[in-house]
Amino acid sequence: MAEAVTDVETRLRDCGLRPTRQRVALADLLFAKGDRHLTVEELHEEATTAGVPVSLATVYNTLHQFTEAGLIRVLAVESAKTYFDTNVSDHHHFFVEGRNEVLDIPVSNLQIDNLPEPPEGMEIAHVDVIIRLREKRR
């Protein structure tokens, strides 16, 4: 456990982020349980429950700093709230309409062929596939 904390601290330091109590706590929550997608609200609640009273604004700041550092990324779903994903690699998602729920696509043997050329002067940063689901009508 102590080791895990050290890991996170090092990781933050490597990104040029001071390993403050709040940042370490949030990073711990984010990375302790494998891949996750959550909103600012959700993480804030988790932190509070875990006995780390962080301000909502700090969670916003921190998640954006983590995003800039490449530790997490923003999911491209059209929801009122922003979703952050702890898995930064090219992988894909189910998005349940109406319920605004994000699910990982289990076996990612999904494959994309014939990726188009990006326009002049641009390069591909990331490819996102969102498979939108709806409740099957009986």
Add this chain to the structure above:
Amino acid sequence: MAEAVTDVETRLRDCGLRPTRQRVALADLLFAKGDRHLTVEELHEEATTAGVPVSLATVYNTLHQFTEAGLIRVLAVESAKTYFDTNVSDHHHFFVEGRNEVLDIPVSNLQIDNLPEPPEGMEIAHVDVIIRLREKRR
């Protein structure tokens, strides 16, 4: 031209939407120029410029009604504003980071293989591929 208007009216009627002046005007703007993606703000401005002073709230209402009717759809980009797409078929987009700009993927020979099975009781409503672009560093 008169014919185009009639088309739109019929189309709206078929969706159970009264072809009011505002709805027809907005639909005309949306569908006159082929596929488009725009925000509420943009369409509102276009309408005003075109001499159809619609209220912003009405544009919001109307676009959501059109979406429910399947005439347009919401794009899955993570922007502050919602983007609506007049092309309802499965097709894909470039999204320019930083500039919050949506571009159509030109030759859509992009192909997805091994689509995963949706979870029990769910079905695939739509598949979205977003290729996120960034300015190529010189």
Add this chain to the structure above:
DNA sequence: GTGCCTGCAAATGATTTGCATACGA
């Protein structure tokens, strides 16, 4: 000690809502 972090509260920006009026069928 110095400068980056944090928290709070207020500001902002997109979107929604309530209600009175206007319009299409």
Add this chain to the structure above:
DNA sequence: TCGTATGCAAATCATTTGCAGGCAC
């Protein structure tokens, strides 16, 4: 006429910002 649409302004919700006090180095 009758019920639905529209417009306006106020309300709401997520997110951002300014600034005073704290903490890491």
